[in-house]
């Protein structure tokens with residue numbers, strides 16, 4: 156799969172664009188950042204929107220030994236109640252959409268009144284199209300906070 160490399164400048168523009176739309180259409184009480192990829196945009200959005208509270212959740216996929224299926228497991232659960240809150244879930248990218256499916260479920264279980272999803276990016280095949288996103292790509296995205304591959308000539 157081809158890769159695209161995003162710069163900090165592009166991330167900055169994308170997060171500010173998301174913040175502008177959120178402010179107009181869905182000002183949240185709480186931002187739920189999905190670890191790890193969603194944490195940096197979640198914290199940036201929290202500051203831009205005026206110190207909105209941030210909660211964290213993490214989901215990992217483990218191979219189910221019998222069924223040979225990837226099963227999503229919540230590795231860091233939400234820490235408190237979201238009772239009656241307007242919540243925006245923030246992640247870097249919605250790829251298969253399985254992570255967001257689990258997170259939406261958890262946020263609803265925690266009592267959120269309204270739930271929206273904001274991502275920097277989405278893949279065309281995802282089953283969870285975010286309510287807010289900046290760009291679509293079928294390539295593998297390398298974010299600026301990730302390791303860039305280095306070629307070491309022997």
Ligand code: 5GP
Pocket residue numbers: 189191192246247248249250251252253254255294295296297298301
């Ligand atoms: P899902 O397939 O459940 O929608 O995505 C799970 C997670 O895989 C995403 O939150 C993200 O952290 C990671 N992921 C999926 N596609 C990409 C990609 O193109 N680039 C990077 N860096 N991570 C991705």
